[in-house]
Amino acid sequence: MKIKEIPGIPPQKKGGFHNTESIKKFDNPEMTAQEFVILKNRLYSVNQWKDFCGEGFADFKLYDSSGNYVDRIPVKGDFIRIDIPGPGTLEAGFDWVKITDISDEHTKEDEFENISMTCRPSKEPAKSGKRYTAHFYSSGATSTFMISRGNTYIKAAVYGRNETANLDANFLDTIRNVVIALGGMIGISKIQWKRLTDALLDF
Numbered sequence: 608m609k610i611k612e613i614p615g616i617p618p619q620k621k622g623g624f625h626n627t628e629s630i631k632k633f634d635n636p637e638m639t640a641q642e643f644v645i646l647k648n649r650l651y652s653v654n655q656w657k658d659f660c661g662e663g664f665a666d667f668k669l670y671d672s673s674g675n676y677v678d679r680i681p682v683k684g685d686f687i688r689i690d691i692p693g694p695g696t697l698e699a700g701f702d703w704v705k706i707t708d709i710s711d712e713h714t715k716e717d718e719f720e721n722i723s724m725t726c727r728p729s730k731e732p733a734k735s736g737k738r739y740t741a742h743f744y745s746s747g748a749t750s751t752f753m754i755s756r757g758n759t760y761i762k763a764a765v766y767g768r769n770e771t772a773n774l775d776a777n778f779l780d781t782i783r784n785v786v787i788a789l790g791g792m793i794g795i796s797k798i799q800w801k802r803l804t805d806a807l808l809d810f
Contacts, residue, residue: 613766615710615723617749622771623788625797628764629804636718636758642810643756646763647722649807650754651680653687659806664799666690674733681724683709686732689742691787703741704750705729723753728773739776743787747771754807763807765800 610619611626633639649659653669670686671677677685689702704726713720727749728742740746751766772788774781790796 616751616766617725617768619768622748622769623767624770625767625800626764627766627797627800627804628762629801629808630760630762631808632760634759639756639759639761643720643761645810646754646761646807649810650722650724650752650763653681654678656803659809660802663692664802665692670732672732674731681706681709683707686729687726701741702743703729703731719755719757721753721755723751725749725751739780740773742773743784745771745773745775761808763804765804767796
């Protein structure tokens with residue numbers, strides 16, 4: 608698979624990567640713009656991603672920079688707690704990522720719009736004294752959730768970059784991280800992300 612050089616996506620330097628995209632087409636720009644508003648709301652409804660995708664999908668919950676659960680539009684500096692199917696980490700119980708960037712761009716003619724949200728594996732926010740990154744990928748990995756709109760289409764995508772196993776953990780968590788990361792790098796995680804991008808467009 609070829610690495611896509613996409614504006615706003617961190618460059619690929621090492622480890623695994625993926626480009627997961629789903630697209631929906633319409634007959635006219637007016638309908639496209641209306642549907643994109645719905646898609647934007649669904650992207651920002653992090654706490655409902657599992658509801659969109661159904662059973663067997665990871666459960667995502669949004670937390671503020673202090674580690675408090677919130678039900679609102681995400682902002683830069685927030686955290687997302689991920690409960691993936693299977694055992695969580697011994698250190699934190701869940702996998703955690705931090706939202707490091709949110710971007711909303713559109714042309715002056717309003718013919719194109721692009722919204723992206725980039726996340727990196729992080730420590731558990733409520734336990735700043737804890738040493739380990741609470742995620743199966745290392746802190747150098749990124750996941751960028753992106754939606755875009757043209758005149759006659761809307762698109763939902765997830766772009767993973769620099770996906771390497773998190774070895775900065777205790778012994779048992781390191782084994783867990785390696786096993787899950789290897790599964791992700793051979794394509795299992797892309798199946799899950801494809802399920803999300805398809806679900807975001809299924810309304």
